[in-house]
Amino acid sequence: MKGIVFVKLNEFVEQTWGLACWESLLAATDLPSGGIYTSVMTYDDNEIFALIDAISKQKSLHPFEAQKTFGQWLFKELYAIAPAGVHQFNDVFGFLRAVQDVIHVEVKKLNPDVLLPEFEFLEETDTALTFEYRSPRKMNYFCEGLILGLAEYVDQTITVTHLLCEHKGDKKSVIRVDKC
Numbered sequence: 001m002k003g004i005v006f007v008k009l010n011e012f013v014e015q016t017w018g019l020a021c022w023e024s025l026l027a028a029t030d031l032p033s034g035g036i037y038t039s040v041m042t043y044d045d046n047e048i049f050a051l052i053d054a055i056s057k058q059k060s061l062h063p064f065e066a067q068k069t070f071g072q073w074l075f076k077e078l079y080a081i082a083p084a085g086v087h088q089f090n091d092v093f094g095f096l097r098a099v100q101d102v103i104h105v106e107v108k109k110l111n112p113d114v115l116l117p118e119f120e121f122l123e124e125t126d127t128a129l130t131f132e133y134r135s136p137r138k139m140n141y142f143c144e145g146l147i148l149g150l151a152e153y154v155d156q157t158i159t160v161t162h163l164l165c166e167h168k169g170d171k172k173s174v175i176r177v178d179k180c
């Protein structure tokens, strides 16, 4: 996972729970990097999961809830570094399509070592969008958080449902977003 995500996780923890919390997370985890992150580097995925686990233990949050909360906070930070041209989208469904078709494509061009999720759009109406989330990382709850952060950003009220979830025995993860 790219260093930017770790740098932002550090910021998220410090803003939400303070510097002492970040330090106690580092003390509770055995990270090959020592917890010193820079944006341009790539770190082992296990480090993000170890930190999320430590957050969930220390803050009594389910790990999925911790991923979701971080994703929701992170959206505006990723939006700020998104390629020019995507800032015209002010709708959750249009933006999600742009993530798959433009944003993550550009991110991959700039950083060939990134591993980005694939979204396969299955159905869209005026009020509902359903897509399959594919990634070996199975971060579908982090994905939910990013979508909630996006909705806040564009001032739309939505709900997110995990119609199928690989963590619950399904063979794939399918997410449905409803506009309320």
Ligand code: HEM
Pocket (backbone or CB within 6 Å): 001, 002, 003, 004, 005, 075, 078, 079, 081, 082, 083, 096, 099, 103, 104, 107, 113, 114, 115, 116, 117, 135, 136, 137, 138, 139, 140, 142, 143, 146, 147, 150
């Ligand atoms: C609602 C909007 C977005 C959604 C739903 C989304 C979804 C995701 C998810 C779920 C991941 C975790 C990796 C995985 O699942 O394998 C991810 C990673 C990432 N995304 Fe997005 N994303 C969004 C917007 C953006 C934006 C605006 C940027 C800006 C450049 C961005 C850049 C990245 C980067 C750099 C990573 C880390 C990849 C890696 O380290 O391998 N995303 N995204």
